[in-house]
Amino acid sequence: MNKALRNPLIYLIFVIPAFVLFLAFFIYPVFTAVNNSFTSWNGISKNITYIGFDNFVTAFHDVAFWKSVKNNVYFILxxxxxxxxLIVIFSLLIANVKKFKGLYKTAVFMPSIMSTAVIGILWGFIYNPDxxxxxxxxxxxxxxxxxxxxDKNWAMISILITNAWQWTGFYIVMVLAAILAIPKELEEAAAIDGATGFQRATKITIPLVMPIISVVIMLSIAGAMKAADIVLVMTKGGPAGSTDVMxxxxxxxxxxxxxxxFGNSIAVLIFIFTIIITVLYQVLISKRTERIEY
Incomplete structure (x- = not known):
């Protein structure tokens, strides 16, 4: 067995299939989208006309596009x-319960495994005006x-609440796993020294799980930039484009x-904006979160 693992061909056998799939379903579509973003094409005919940066100029001069960008910013904020x-608060609460901890974890995780269409229809009934x-x-x-x-004054916040309800449980499980991995001796020592529950949470637990919280924030930003399905199910971007996202x-x-x-040019802009925001977050905030060993 050890002799076989020293053979480079063994590694290639395992790596090549994954690499081919990566090329076929990620790299190729990205380059195709970039290429098509410089064209005037209806997606069906064989007549493809290259028009340079006209699609991007059109997008930047479209008020509706900037409104959709603003709504993506609302998602991020x-x-x-x-x-x-809320994720941190609920994670701390669940971590400190004595009974039915598994039940609580399952309950908060359930919405994240449900179809977005089901979530949208369910909350559509909850928001029904009658x-x-x-x-x-x-x-x-x-x-x-x-x-x-x-009502365009309420539609966006309604979608934001629904989207948060769907994904909060997924992130709670991540943060909760990090909290439960903290040695009990640390909190017990703090309790002996007279630290209150609030002090233990703010001075010990949260600092120790900050790397996971940082990952949760980054995933939330990435998810906010690609949000679409919940909007399509609940409002289709209405009323009057008030809930449109990119x-x-x-x-x-x-x-x-x-x-x-033109649609591919918007996809490229979404990709660029996401990369910029993610890099800025990594450089300005995430790298300041030190990994704490215990």
């Missing part, structure tokens, strides 16, 4: 400023019914309007 703190649970609860306090998904904007032109070249 909501994820980092609202969702991530019989939805949200308005029923508000009605108890005398609040008039709100048209959550058809991905739905791209889909509208690439598929619905048969402007495949």
């Amino acid at each position: 909501f994820s980092c400023l609202v969702q991530v703190p 019989f939805g649970l949200a308005n029923k609860i508000l009605g108890v306090f005398g609040v008039s019914p709100i048209y959550w998904l058809s 991905a739905t904007y791209m889909i509208r032109y690439a598929i619905t309007s048969f402007r495949h070249g």
Whole structure:
């Protein structure tokens, strides 16, 4: 066995299939999208006209495009400023329960394994202005019914809440695993020294799991930049484009309007924006999070 593992061909046998799949389903589509972004093409005909950077210029001069960019920024801000703190809080709470810990972990993880279409339809019923649970609860306090998904003042926040509900549990499990891996002796020593539960959480637990929290933030940013399915299911970008994100904007032109070249230019911009934001986060914030050994 050891002799076989010293043979480079053995490694090639395992690496080549994965490398071929990587080329076929990632590298090739990326280069194809970049190439098509410089064309005027409907995605069907054989007539492909290269028009240089015209698609990008058109996008940059389109108010609807910048509105979709702004909505992606809302996704990022909501994820980092609202969702991530809730993830940390719930992870700390679940980590400290004595009974049914497995039940709680399963309960919070369940939404993340459900189809986004199911999530969107479910929350569509919750947001229904006539019989939805949200308005029923508000009605108890005398609040008039709100048209959550058809009012542009409420549609975006409704989608953000739904998206957070779906993915918060997935990240809770990640942070919870890091918390449970911390040696109990550290908190026991702090408790003996008189540290309160809040002090132990803020001075010991959270600093020790900051590398995982940093990963959660980065994944949230990447997820926010490619958000599309929940928007398509719940509002299709409406009302009046108020919930459009870059991905739905791209889909509208690439598929619905048969402007495949323009749609590919938006896909390239999404890729570039995601890379820029991720690199900035890694350089400015993530690298400052030191890995703590214990």
